[in-house]
Amino acid sequence: MFFRGIIKGTFLDKHTKSPLRQWIKNRLVNMTGNYSTQYLLEEIVQTIHMLQGLGSGTEVHSSGERILFHVLKQCVMPPYCIIDVGANRGQFLQLALDNLSEFETFVHCFEPAAETFKCLHDSYSDYDRIILNNCGIAKEKGIATLYYDDPCSGFASLTNRKLDHHGIQFNSSEAITITTIDDYCFENSINYISLLKIDIEGHEFDALNGTRKMFENNAVGIVSFEFGGCNVDTRTFFQDFWCFFDKYNMKLFRITPSGFLYPIESYNEIHERMKIANFMAVSPVLKYPL
Secondary structure (H helix, E strand, C coil): CHHHHHHHCCCCCCCCCCHHHHHHHHHHHHHCCCHHHHHHHHHHHHHHHHHHCCCCCCCCCCCCCCHHHHHHHHHCCCCEEEEEECCCCCHHHHHHHHHCCCCCEEEEEECCCHHHHHHHHHHHCCCCCEEEECCEECCCCEEEEEEECCCCCCCCECCCCCEHHHCECCCEEEEEEEECHHHHHHHCCCCCEEEEEECCCCCHHHHHHCCHHHHHCCCEEEEEEEECCHHHHHCCCHHHHHHHHHHCCCEEEEECCCCCEEECCCCCHHHCCCCCEEEEEECCCCCCCC
16 A cells, blocks of 8 residues: 555656656656666566566466465365366476365366376376376367477477577477367366466467356366466467456456465556466456455
């Protein structure tokens, strides 16, 4: 409330033509007109972004994603049905198991890459309530090409991404089977998804479009998805996600490293920041006190 008061106050109100405000603005502009200050400002901005969850969404243990399970336990009754789209080697899966050990939980994992799926299978095939699927998720069924740099890579994507500026070359590929969440749920008699996690390197929006029937039936409680640099390659924007969840009256939050959920109350172009971040959407049916 303190910061909102400052922003809305006369001193920083952009609609106010205060001579004092203009004088301070001019002074600041003059003071920052050099490389050293601009470099310092960039370092400050990067740190602020990290604390906001922008650029800190890579590792599940430091991204704040643990808060998802707190929300899940607060507003969804077990048994839980979790769908892990883009399971990789089981990083998010293990986080789910660690946080839901006392509850009856079924986790459906999707990992299309052959070598990565082998690693996942070797680690989790003995769990009765973990269902491992060696296929990808998209907006429709079919066959697609998966591109990646190395076996078991966390960068694998249905788009041949341009990551030369990071020294990463997508020089490997393989044909994979893809399906939709709607089809999978129908074929496996899944009537409700407690938590849908999607991390598929820029194709999260496609996965959501393949889940429309479940959303229309209010059959998805919580959604976690990643947005960031991958969306440059797939040409999808945060506005696409905002409009999708707004259509289903779902509340949208940015997940911060501290686990704080920052509410996104309306769309603004400032949200188009292509740095890896995790977001949560909550069904209007759920009564979570946020």
